[in-house]
Amino acid sequence: MSGNYVDRAKNVIANLKVGPRGEIKLKTSQIRKILSEVNKINNRIEVFSATGRIKDNTLPDEILSDIQALKVKIIYQCGKDQKNKEKNVIKFVNEADLIGELDRIGKSRKAFERFYSYIEALVAYHRYEGGE
Template identity: 30%
Template sequence: MVEWIRDGLNREAILYAERFGRCLAGRDPDQKRYSALTTSQIRNIYGEVERMRMKGFDLSAMLLLKPRLTYATSRNATDGSKDFNKVFIRAIDAILEAKEESEQAQRFERFADFFEAVLAYHRAYGGK
């Protein structure tokens, strides 16, 4: 997943987003007992990502996204929220690994696109 943030989204990334979104919605047939992630748990984080997108990349806001994400997902520590936190913390770290701000901004755009895809599939599979 980190390579998609570094190098760009591809078909495999979108398939992963679909499987992950379905899993987070509690609709993965391979998961017998999985407590789903609610849309409200991630709405504030997604809203912050969209605000950053509109304003342009801001390193300070990106750094603060990690603790906000952790707080939002730990308030109701479901399996889905724990998995969501793990995946997106890794994605944020992939953004921050870039040395140049211009590269961080490009990675942020890929991150935002990936986040949007996961959220869309989460909702499509009945995420509430």
């Protein structure tokens, strides 16, 4: 992820505003599901790091599998959202380029940390902008 992830998150959430009052239709529970999964991966990275299983900024295969599982969960959430007329989750995932960002992590711990910070910023701006 290049550039300022905070400004990018702010713009993503701003682009999700709809209606005459500029409300955000994406529900907090929908975005927090993603944050929860990212938190689990981050916690696991911390444990792996504390036990010396992460070296040279390179994520081990177990963590890479967790990242792939997160990608599948996000895709599943988008699939469930296909039935909604407004497709709020799909709009969010596309606007934030979450799948692309996950792919760009590769094996880099630093790239995952930037992704983690980006997700936190998205959740923060969602809340700040009145997401329910």
